Amino acid sequence: MTQLKSKQITLTRPDDWHLHLRDDLALKRTVSDTARVFGRAIVMPNLQPPVTTTALAADYRARIIENRSEHSQFEPLMTLYLTDNTSADEIYRAHESGIIHGVKLYPAGATTNSDAGVTELSHCYQALEAMQKLGIPLLVHGEVTSPEIDVFDREKVFIDQILIPLIKNFPELRIVFEHITTSNAAEFVASAADHIAATITPHHLLLNRNDLLVGAIRPHHYCLPVLKRNTHQQALIKAATSGSKKFFLGTDSAPHPRAGKESSCGCAGIYSAHAAIELYAEAFDAANALDKLEMFASFNGPDFYHLPRNQTQITLVKESWDVPQTLPFADSSLVPMRAGNQIAWKVVS
Numbered sequence: 001m002t003q004l005k006s007k008q009i010t011l012t013r014p015d016d017w018h019l020h021l022r023d024d025l026a027l028k029r030t031v032s033d034t035a036r037v038f039g040r041a042i043v044m045p046n047l048q049p050p051v052t053t054t055a056l057a058a059d060y061r062a063r064i065i066e067n068r069s070e071h072s073q074f075e076p077l078m079t080l081y082l083t084d085n086t087s088a089d090e091i092y093r094a095h096e097s098g099i100i101h102g103v104k105l106y107p108a109g110a111t112t113n114s115d116a117g118v119t120e121l122s123h124c125y126q127a128l129e130a131m132q133k134l135g136i137p138l139l140v141h142g143e144v145t146s147p148e149i150d151v152f153d154r155e156k157v158f159i160d161q162i163l164i165p166l167i168k169n170f171p172e173l174r175i176v177f178e179h180i181t182t183s184n185a186a187e188f189v190a191s192a193a194d195h196i197a198a199t200i201t202p203h204h205l206l207l208n209r210n211d212l213l214v215g216a217i218r219p220h221h222y223c224l225p226v227l228k229r230n231t232h233q234q235a236l237i238k239a240a241t242s243g244s245k246k247f248f249l250g251t252d253s254a255p256h257p258r259a260g261k262e263s264s265c266g267c268a269g270i271y272s273a274h275a276a277i278e279l280y281a282e283a284f285d286a287a288n289a290l291d292k293l294e295m296f297a298s299f300n301g302p303d304f305y306h307l308p309r310n311q312t313q314i315t316l317v318k319e320s321w322d323v324p325q326t327l328p329f330a331d332s333s334l335v336p337m338r339a340g341n342q343i344a345w346k347v348v349s
Ligand SMILES: NC(=O)N[C@@H](CC(=O)O)C(=O)O
Pocket: 020, 046, 111, 112, 113, 141, 222, 223, 224, 225, 252, 254, 255, 268, 269, 270
């Protein structure tokens, strides 16, 4: 009997183009988990209070860097939180700083820490005009918040009501449709202009709403935009593995303490930073598309953001390992994705 050689893949070092590191005590866990593999990460600004100015982003960046291990080269790419009051001057300051790589649109109330978000995009036209002129990407949490719109339809309605008019008004604005969850969003981005792209999370590739709701409610699979039906999951897998340069890796790893998730009013967010590239490798392997992983994880993001691709490499082997039930997080613990189960791929160097 011939022993099958275990599968192995070497990639240019990937980056994470959508990440929540949180702040203070949380940074110890989040920075080291992400820096273990990723060269850079686009750091979301939804702190409390939110990161609304370049000055706040510079301070936050310094706190992240303080939490890197001694020889880590990990580079946090900072973002600003767009509000109804963001001025064009603030956008110019962000551009001049060289540390701000995007401005994040949270429709007010759409997700975790979005209360200070935008109530009406028309309030932001001066900021958007400046961004369009300077080439700074707008990163969007693409869901409407109207109470009458069903939670499973909020991304599709966002495309029709907000995104299409926005693109009409700002045809040159660079846009990343973050953490897309539907075939509607995947098809929209695929057929849009080249300066419109999307990130896809590992959980939206590996899970669908059955994993949230069948048999029991699984709060650790609750995130926003909420997991959709399996036909949408299939459309996301197709987009991510298509070889299109418009789709790239963004984990949306979003830690919450265990008690905040296992609650009668549980928070939205899934923590995947402990095993992100391994989870993506599983999804691409299952789709027989490991040859497309490097484009998605390591090339398309830097190309879109006009940054150089990383120079070093990582190697993964197909070898199962056990994910702990919990991980220490700030002054408590969190339940990571796949907790208590196995992951089929492992980073070896
Ligand atoms: N994705 C989530 O479910 N939660 C994110 C916010 C976000 O990205 O929408 C968080 O900050 O916890």
